[in-house]
Amino acid sequence: MEKYDYEQLVICQDKESGLKAIIAIHDTTLGPALGGTRMWTYASEGAAIEDALRLAKGMTYKNAAAGLNLGGGKTVIIGDPKKDKNEAMFRAFGRYIQGLNGRYITAEDVGTTVEDMDIIHEETNYVAGISPAFGSSGNPSPVTAYGVYKGIKASAKEVFGTDILAGKKVAIQGVGSVAYTLCEYLHDEGAQLIVTDINEEAVQRAVDAFGARAVGLDEIYSVDCDIYAPCALGATLNDQTIPKLNAKIVAGAANNQLELDKHGDLLHQKGILYAPDFVINAGGVINIADELNGYNRERAMKHVDKIYDNLETVFAISKRDNIPTYIAAERMAEERIASLRNSRSTFLQNEHHVISRR
Structure with a gap:
């Protein structure tokens, strides 16, 4: 995390539903981290963590290069999307997202669907790509x-x-x-x-x-x-x-x-x-x-x-x-992120000088 400047790694588990999930937040300089939830049969928990980190960093670059005011994050859920899904799992996961209080917004990815996002939406508003009935865009x-x-x-x-x-x-x-x-x-x-x-x-x-x-x-x-x-x-x-x-x-x-x-x-x-x-x-x-x-x-x-x-x-x-x-x-992408960091740093320095003079 230190080497590639990740901000946060959240390990989530819910024994009753079988949820084992990793939320990786790479960078929120441009805004809340946005990135989908992937469900996959990983060989190990270590492999899942590595994939979440790698994908989260990719989302930082993707969102920055696209001109979005969003940072990069990603979730992976360990399990077979054809056999292991259940409503309780995605509702438990939705509560974990809600607990991050807007630092991370999820959406569908490999192994998850619009319907899964709708279940997550029962627990949090920090989810996109839900059904059009909710005023959303649906399948991206x-x-x-x-x-x-x-x-x-x-x-x-x-x-x-x-x-x-x-x-x-x-x-x-x-x-x-x-x-x-x-x-x-x-x-x-x-x-x-x-x-x-x-x-x-x-x-x-x-x-x-x-x-x-x-x-x-x-x-x-x-x-x-x-x-x-x-x-x-x-x-x-x-x-x-x-x-x-x-x-x-x-x-x-x-x-x-x-x-x-x-x-x-x-x-x-x-x-x-x-x-x-x-x-x-x-x-x-x-x-x-x-x-x-x-x-x-x-x-x-x-x-x-x-x-x-x-x-x-x-x-x-x-x-x-x-x-x-x-x-x-x-x-x-990096130049866009750096320019905002620099402008924030200048603003904070100016604020500090104003407060000091007061």
């Missing part, structure tokens, strides 16, 4: 997909000189809810889709709906394509996969796509443009964050459109300073 996946689509267009403009995707080959790893909607946007523009997924039904659905070409799980890295879109779990850009890539662009919806920072360096060295994940996939959190001001769909989507501009800024910094795009994106 379609908006995440739209943001990724806009990010792919910005990346295409950088590499090909035009953001028109007609005729471009896009290899999509994972065809879950976000990626399926992304496929719709890409197909409507005339892109040629290549897909893979551990779920054969999801693959077949994309083949039937969009005329996509299905390939094996390992084959997706080496297919001849213009754009590789990782939309499954993280760390798929690593020592084994990057040498196989035939794409000119990596731009997708998955979180934590780089296994290690050095893999962002490797993509840069190979001349493959990488759209940093926490910039391109921020559509969902932008949409959810709009709820905090009374949800307005049109306003939220206009903010999501800015992902295109944010990536253009990242690419410009990368070229200007000759640094990999992941470093450029982190620098953009």
Whole structure:
């Protein structure tokens, strides 16, 4: 926590419901920490804590880069989302969130649903992404997909000189809810889709709906394509996969796509443009964050459109300073956080001088 400047780690358990959860709050400089609740079958409690910390830091950068007045946090619940969920578990978790008194706001993530958020909402108002019946935005996946689509267009403009995707080959790893909607946007523009997924039904659905070409799980890295879109779990850009890539662009919806920072360096060295994940996939959190001001769909989507501009800024910094795009994106986020810290520090110093003179 000290090394990466985390603010708070909360370990939660409720024996009767089976709740074992970790809430990690990384940074609240820009505002309350916002980040989803993930439910997963972790190998150990240590692995769950590490994942919560890693994801919380990612949310700090995502929210800052998206221009949101929110900090970064994340929750992981240890358990099988298909077998271990129950109402008492999420209500107990909601009480833990309420106890943080607004320092952390949650939403859905891998393994949790809008319905789960509705249960949490029974105990606290510090939850977003609940059912539209409550005046909320509902499932953020379609908006995440739209943001990724806009990010792919910005990346295409950088590499090909035009953001028109007609005729471009896009290899999509994972065809879950976000990626399926992304496929719709890409197909409507005339892109040629290549897909893979551990779920054969999801693959077949994309083949039937969009005329996509299905390939094996390992084959997706080496297919001849213009754009590789990782939309499954993280760390798929690593020592084994990057040498196989035939794409000119990596731009997708998955979180934590780089296994290690050095893999962002490797993509840069190979001349493959990488759209940093926490910039391109921020559509969902932008949409959810709009709820905090009374949800307005049109306003939220206009903010999501800015992902295109944010990536253009990242690419410009990368070229200007000759640094990999992941470093450029982190620098953009860190500078925004630092500017607010500095302004607060100056304000407090001025206040201290005024009080001293009194």
